[in-house]
Amino acid sequence: MNFQHRHVLGIKQFNAEELNFILDTAESFKEINTRNIKKVPTLRGKTIINLFFEASTRTRTSFEIAGKRLSADTVNISGSSSSVVKGETLEDTARNIESMNPDIIVMRHSASGSCNYLAERLKCSVVNAGDGTHEHPSQALLDAFTIRQHKGKIAGLKVAIIGDITHSRVVRSNINCLNKLGADVVIYGPKTMLSPGMEKLGCRVAANLSDALKDADVVMMLRIQLERQGKSLIPSLREYSRYFGLNETNLKLAKPDAIVMHPGPMNRGVEISTAVADGPQNVILDQVENGVAVRMALLYLAAGGEKMIED
Amino acid sequence: MAAETTEILDSTSVQRALTRIAHEILEHNKGTENLVLVGIRTGGDYLAAQLQQKIAEIEGVKVPLGTIDITMYRDDLGTRNDLAMGQTDIRFPLGDRRVVLVDDVLFTGRTIRAAMDALIDLGRPRNIQLAILIDRGHRELPIRPDYIGRNLPTARDEQIEVEFDLQHVPVGVSLLK
Numbered sequence: 001m002n003f004q005h006r007h008v009l010g011i012k013q014f015n016a017e018e019l020n021f022i023l024d025t026a027e028s029f030k031e032i033n034t035r036n037i038k039k040v041p042t043l044r045g046k047t048i049i050n051l052f053f054e055a056s057t058r059t060r061t062s063f064e065i066a067g068k069r070l071s072a073d074t075v076n077i078s079g080s081s082s083s084v085v086k087g088e089t090l091e092d093t094a095r096n097i098e099s100m101n102p103d104i105i106v107m108r109h110s111a112s113g114s115c116n117y118l119a120e121r122l123k124c125s126v127v128n129a130g131d132g133t134h135e136h137p138s139q140a141l142l143d144a145f146t147i148r149q150h151k152g153k154i155a156g157l158k159v160a161i162i163g164d165i166t167h168s169r170v171v172r173s174n175i176n177c178l179n180k181l182g183a184d185v186v187i188y189g190p191k192t193m194l195s196p197g198m199e200k201l202g203c204r205v206a207a208n209l210s211d212a213l214k215d216a217d218v219v220m221m222l223r224i225q226l227e228r229q230g231k232s233l234i235p236s237l238r239e240y241s242r243y244f245g246l247n248e249t250n251l252k253l254a255k256p257d258a259i260v261m262h263p264g265p266m267n268r269g270v271e272i273s274t275a276v277a278d279g280p281q282n283v284i285l286d287q288v289e290n291g292v293a294v295r296m297a298l299l300y301l302a303a304g305g306e307k308m309i310e311d
Numbered sequence: 312m313a314a315e316t317t318e319i320l321d322s323t324s325v326q327r328a329l330t331r332i333a334h335e336i337l338e339h340n341k342g343t344e345n346l347v348l349v350g351i352r353t354g355g356d357y358l359a360a361q362l363q364q365k366i367a368e369i370e371g372v373k374v375p376l377g378t379i380d381i382t383m384y385r386d387d388l389g390t391r392n393d394l395a396m397g398q399t400d401i402r403f404p405l406g407d408r409r410v411v412l413v414d415d416v417l418f419t420g421r422t423i424r425a426a427m428d429a430l431i432d433l434g435r436p437r438n439i440q441l442a443i444l445i446d447r448g449h450r451e452l453p454i455r456p457d458y459i460g461r462n463l464p465t466a467r468d469e470q471i472e473v474e475f476d477l478q479h480v481p482v483g484v485s486l487l488k
Contacts, residue, residue, distance in 0.1 A: 003394050021395070028380065028396040037432050040383040070383075304394045 010135035140173035155182030163222025377401030405434030
């Protein structure tokens with residue numbers, strides 16, 4: 001197929017065929033991560049700048065490793081150590097970086113739509129590593145990849161996503177991605193974290209936690225963002241854990257072979273009990289492992305798709 | 312689209328060529344010790360499976376068989392339209408093995424260059440040999456096959472097509488003008 005995207009801004013831009021193509025490409029890259037010599041020359045001579053204005057361990061490391069295993073030169077810039085703290089605008093920062101001729105900028109930013117904004121203004125490819133509460137495409141793709149790995153398919157599965165729906169970019173990308181791949185998505189969370197109209201994204205809002213979990217094939221727990229708005233929207237963490245947390249008892253409502261996912265970082269004892277987080281149904285570390293392969297695929301496709309559009 | 316198709320080899324001739332190559336591989340390597348076959352996707356992997364079967368018929372030994380996808384090692388990213396990637400599947404260590412790389416058509420040699428780089432990233436074989444069903448000339452790199460099914464001088468704009476049936480058994484080779 002002809003993959004013609006030089007930017008990866010969100011799941012929204014891809015159709016089902018393209019999403020499956022990305023997952024298939026990631027499947028090929030996965031093998032490299034198990035080799036003794038974990039490097040291929042695919043992106044030799046390309047420069048990738050990881051521009052992270054928000055804290056991140058998993059995503060930034062994952063993108064950096066993905067770039068390095070493809071032989072690209074990767075440079076990391078984090079918000080706290082950059083000129084942003086000196087008052088430079090995002091566009092100026094990006095234009096200055098662009099002057100050093102990178103091929104791909106991977107960006108995380110707290111403003112929704114910031115990646116789209118840059119993509120319209122820069123010559124190089126832009127890959128979204130999470131923008132505000134908008135999209136987090138690489139996370140949704142690695143989730144889909146992990147579901148496919150464990151279930152052999154995505155179409156027809158019931159996927160329950162539970163937690164802070166309103167402030168989650170992961171959930172927006174995931175609903176869109178899983179929908180396009182034919183899954184049946186159900187969401188649930190406290191009313192203060194569940195904006196009205198979410199069903200318009202193509203999911204069902206569950207009546208209660210049991211309704212959400214019942215017969216689910218996949219249970220995806222979201223993080224309560226304790227460092228941000230999390231605390232003010234719920235009475236207490238204990239109460240949250242009691243009514244919205246996943247534990248060994250309520251997990252029994254899901255199918256016996258259901259898998260448990262979490263995009264990380266986990267608040268153990270809040271949205272997920274330690275017994276479940278470490279239990280036999282969890283695939284949380286598989287998600288992290290698959291993240292590298294998926295990001296290798298995205299970097300490769302963005303680099304390869306670029307020239308085709310210019311031609 | 313090609314206007315003219317000429318059959319170069321029928322299925323019997325392909326089988327004869329492969330049988331001869333199998334014998335040559337065994338003669339050159341003095342048996343099957345440390346011998347492995349690695350086919351280049353797609354086409355070469357099917358031929359490698361045929362060679363494995365023929366070697367088993369002759370020597371009674373099933374030599375290890377792997378497939379390699381060279382997309383990650385290509386030198387033309389950004390100039391080609393097809394970004395699709397297959398999987399490399401080599402489930403044995405390559406260290407100290409005699410590796411016979413198998414492909415259907417040898418043309419510029421760039422695929423073989425990429426395949427050798429890919430192999431060397433996976434281990435350190437004792438040697439790498441090259442088996443080819445059709446050598447059509449026009450090399451751009453100093454690469455020479457060790458086993459050749461048929462030498463076939465071609466014009467640059469012609470195409471060679473090796474056809475396989477649904478069981479991946481070769482059924483013929485055609486020249487498209």
